[in-house]
Structures are given as structure tokens and as C-alpha cells.
Amino acid sequence: QQQVKQSPQSLIVQKGGISIINCAYENTAFDYFPWYQQFPGKGPALLIAIRPDVSEKKEGRFTISFNKSAKQFSLHIMDSQPGDSATYFCAAAESNFGNEKLTFGTGTRLTIIP
């Protein structure tokens, strides 16, 4: 059972544009939603995370939007740069099990073109 569904599988965005990646979850006990960035040959690195008590969180060019009723959350990358080209994973966890036991989505390969 895939508990976190991510789309699109791949995304091409022009430099300076907005990249948007969407995720949906099924387990209503999830209460921690991070986004990870992964470059080839490297492990995932935490970008930004949100808890369901807020609907939006912004850190620099990265924003998470969260819709608890729809069980959906999304990552927006503003002013996308070639250096943002990577694979992005959404994830979810239940606090009771510790934030680190994560259920990941299948990933989005983002390519930023000049």
C-alpha cells in the first residue's frame, strides 16, 4: 500500500520559473511532512518541513503548502535555478514513532533549463 503518492514523476522548468511538486497521503495519523532533495550519488537532504497546525511554511525560495482536509501538501520552488536540478521526495511520519521513521513518496526528477 503506497501511503504517500507524489506527482509528477518528472518536471522540466525554465530558469526563473516556479517548480511545483504535489503529494497526497492516506494515513491521517501522519503529522510531520518533510521534503528532501537528493543529488545523484548522495543521500537525501532535508529541505523544509511542516506540521499540520499551519497551512504554509516558507524558507527562502522554498514553500510548503498544506491542506489537511484534502490530505495533500506541495512544494513550491520560486525563481528556480539550474542548481535546483535534483530529485525531490516528499515524506510523512507519525510523531509518536519519532520524526525519523519516514514514509517517502516515489520522487520527482526536476530539471531546470536555462
Added chain:
Amino acid sequence: DTGVSQDPRHKITKRGQNVTFRCDPISEHNRLYWYRQTLGQGPEFLTYFQNEAQLEKSRLLSDRFSAERPKGSFSTLEIQRTEQGDSAMYLCASSRTNEKLFFGSGTQLSVL
């Protein structure tokens, strides 16, 4: 280097052989996790330790897999009688309890 260190980075083995991977977490991180990532997929949780105690194992972790964390420092993940389906990236991560998770660069296992 203060990051999570994994060794080896790459391992090629023949089906039926045993392999062992090592993970050195960030010092003073009490939690250590193992995840597995196959091509085109997100990481999947395998098991985790709090200090030296193994607190949870995923049903993905068959009897051929064993993990240890003696003295609550480094950890090893052993796979016995490897199968082609074991080919994957094995990721180690560490954290303090309920804090940010740091991943290593992983060990890429290829079973021929």
C-alpha cells in the same frame, strides 16, 4: 568530516554471498536508521536503533538481514545469502531524538 559516513560506497557480489555494510553516524546522535532505496523509488524504512537498542524492524527486513549497533556508536547491516532482489542503495541516517535526520551517501549493492 562531521557527516554520516558509510562504507563501502559500492559493493558487487555474487548471489548467495554474504555482505556487510558499516555506518558511522554523527557523533552524539542517539538514533540511527537504515533505509533501502531502489532505482526510481523513495527510501524505504528498514530498521532503527536508539543507542544500542534495536527498537523496530520493518517487515521488509527478512531473516537474511541483521543489523547491530554495539555500544551505541557505529552500526553494521549484514545480508546473508544475497539475492538479486537485494540490489539497492542502502542508506544510513542519524539524528537526535525527534530532530533533523541526516543521511549518509549510501552503499550501492549490486548482486550478480
